[in-house]
Amino acid sequence: MNITFETPDQPAVHALIRELDAHLYSLYPAENVYALDIASLCAPGVLFAVVREPDGAAIGCGAIVIQPEYGEVKRMYLRPQARGRGVARRLMEVLEAKALEHGCRTFMLETGPxxxxxxxxxxxxxxxxxxxxxxxxxxxCSVFMQKESGA
Known part of the structure; x- marks a missing residue:
């Protein structure tokens, strides 16, 4: 597994985001899905990572949006076949480490219950x-969470 920071504006990422959106909209009313679109994920201050298998296939993604006082975790998704292998934890660790390099010490997120x-x-x-x-x-339909970095 390889995790790299890439542009979200590529076909493999579009497919991941479509899968994530389909899953979220199957669980929650549209007004309670706070999803960033591809254009928003391409904005300055957004750290976007893609998880790839050794053959290059994209199997997951995640982002942290750097705000003045915190970084917000967004668009975390792994394809079902990639789950249960510690990949999500590793993706979060990579995102948090990169955000720390940008001065972020507080992380927040919104997710579904x-x-x-x-x-x-x-x-x-x-x-x-x-x-x-x-x-x-x-x-x-929302759970809010926060983490303070010890770094």
Missing amino acids: TLDDALALYERMGYRRRDPFGDYPDHP
Whole structure:
């Protein structure tokens, strides 16, 4: 497995984002899916990583949007066949390390309450539940989490 920072504007990433969106929209009402589109993921201040198999096939992605006071984890996705191998944890570690290089010391995220594997991963990595942040409304379809870096 290889994790590199790449442009999100490429066909392999478009396919990953379509899969992620289909999954999220199957679980939650559209107004409660706070997804960034490809153009937003290409904006300055967005760190976007792609996970690839040794043969080059894209199997996952994730981003951190650097805000003035925190980095927000966005668009975390692994294809089902890539799950259960520690890949998501490694992707998060790579994203956080890159964000630390950009001066980010606080990480936040919003995720869905039924995404049990994601919630468990975030908790194992030191994220703790918190109140809504940014422009997010307080809603039962959202779980908000935060982690302070020790670096």
